[in-house]
Amino acid sequence: MQDSKQSNNYIEYGTKSFKSVLFCLFLAGFSIFSSLYCVQPMMPILADFFNVSATHSSFPLSISTIALAFGLLITGFISDKFGRKSIMTVALLSVALLLLISACLPYWSLFLITRIFVGLAVSGVAAVAMTYIGEEIAKKDIGLAIGLYISGTAIGGMGGRFIAGVLVDFVSWQTATIVIGLINLFIALIFYKKLPASQHFKRYSFKFSRFSSSFIDNLKDSKLKLLFLQGFILMGCFVSIFNYMSFHLLDSPFNLSQAWIGCLSVVYLAGIYSAPRAAAWGRKWGRHSILPWMLVGMIMGILLMFSNLLFVVSIGLLIFTFAFFAGHSTASSWVSIQALRYKAVGSSLYLFSYYLGSSILGSLSGIVWEYGKWNGLLFFIIILLLLGLLIAWKLKQLTVNEQRSA
Numbered sequence: 001m002q003d004s005k006q007s008n009n010y011i012e013y014g015t016k017s018f019k020s021v022l023f024c025l026f027l028a029g030f031s032i033f034s035s036l037y038c039v040q041p042m043m044p045i046l047a048d049f050f051n052v053s054a055t056h057s058s059f060p061l062s063i064s065t066i067a068l069a070f071g072l073l074i075t076g077f078i079s080d081k082f083g084r085k086s087i088m089t090v091a092l093l094s095v096a097l098l099l100l101i102s103a104c105l106p107y108w109s110l111f112l113i114t115r116i117f118v119g120l121a122v123s124g125v126a127a128v129a130m131t132y133i134g135e136e137i138a139k140k141d142i143g144l145a146i147g148l149y150i151s152g153t154a155i156g157g158m159g160g161r162f163i164a165g166v167l168v169d170f171v172s173w174q175t176a177t178i179v180i181g182l183i184n185l186f187i188a189l190i191f192y193k194k195l196p197a198s199q200h201f202k203r204y205s206f207k208f209s210r211f212s213s214s215f216i217d218n219l220k221d222s223k224l225k226l227l228f229l230q231g232f233i234l235m236g237c238f239v240s241i242f243n244y245m246s247f248h249l250l251d252s253p254f255n256l257s258q259a260w261i262g263c264l265s266v267v268y269l270a271g272i273y274s275a276p277r278a279a280a281w282g283r284k285w286g287r288h289s290i291l292p293w294m295l296v297g298m299i300m301g302i303l304l305m306f307s308n309l310l311f312v313v314s315i316g317l318l319i320f321t322f323a324f325f326a327g328h329s330t331a332s333s334w335v336s337i338q339a340l341r342y343k344a345v346g347s348s349l350y351l352f353s354y355y356l357g358s359s360i361l362g363s364l365s366g367i368v369w370e371y372g373k374w375n376g377l378l379f380f381i382i383i384l385l386l387l388g389l390l391i392a393w394k395l396k397q398l399t400v401n402e403q404r405s406a
Helices: 016-037 043-049 056-082 084-102 108-136 139-167 173-194 208-220 222-250 258-285 287-304 310-338 343-405
Strands: none
Touching: 016 056, 016 084, 016 108, 016 139, 016 173, 043 056, 043 173, 043 222, 056 084, 056 108, 056 222, 056 343, 084 108, 084 173, 108 139, 108 310, 108 343, 139 173, 139 258, 139 310, 208 222, 208 343, 222 258, 222 287, 222 310, 222 343, 258 287, 258 310, 287 310, 287 343, 310 343
């Protein structure tokens, strides 16, 4: 018997199906982002183990995210033919197996190759999850569903960093990677059993003309182009801070252990709260008003990180994380609504830009770190966020002008 709150087969807030979808996508978000970011707190250890520089130690994350970015451009179309749930299930299983394999490889080049495939596998969930939400969830609840999904990704990022960061103080990085791989294998099985089947999926055969026209249509929209650029800056700044936070806190005057640095990942809890709350703020005040304030919040957090007091740095990191996830949730849900046609491609292009920012700015920040250390990196991030603030202001102007002419 159909749930009384579920009309026209679209899943609404409060139904059993809504809870099942969020639970499964929450676990999927945890899985893919724990696998992606578990290497981040390991960077100093990987640098020593493989005898590479601090900048090169960011490559396992950077090449995973750039592979993810390019994978996002095609996985949406692959899921158009084979279905949303099947692609996500295969991707989750592949991620778990690749983590287990990577822990057994003692050579830097082979380790990097597995990380490329991890990124490609992660794209099978990252692109398709938001498409699944857009197809199956009632329009009024899409913002909340995406916000809660992003909360899962936040916990995944936190969990990967926390588990790896704490374990590597007591066991090898290989053992820590195996533990995360086994957790993700268990998640893949739960996901396969519990995620509701698609009710609104329409199968399409792959045609290059449809592939190219869908990208052209999205890139013609001036607001979408600005949102794609905003995602590039948001993620690039976020990853850059967390990439080199470990190096900064291992050094004087903090001299923290890997376990304590791993514990700092609890700041992700702020993002777990702010991502779904951003949907409510957007409905109340408008996404165009919320986004600029979130960039201001990220800048305020960065300014606190200039301090040599651990407590102040932690508060800055908390504010920075809170504002980032709210900003990302606002921008990504805006894309889902703004992309009137080819929503899957709109989400894919946003996420492509988002993870390309992680790869390019994450690696570029390594060069800044080599020459300017922590303070130089913070100045670099502030400049990027000011650019992001200008983009958010332009988006606000476009939205206000549209509302006046409507």
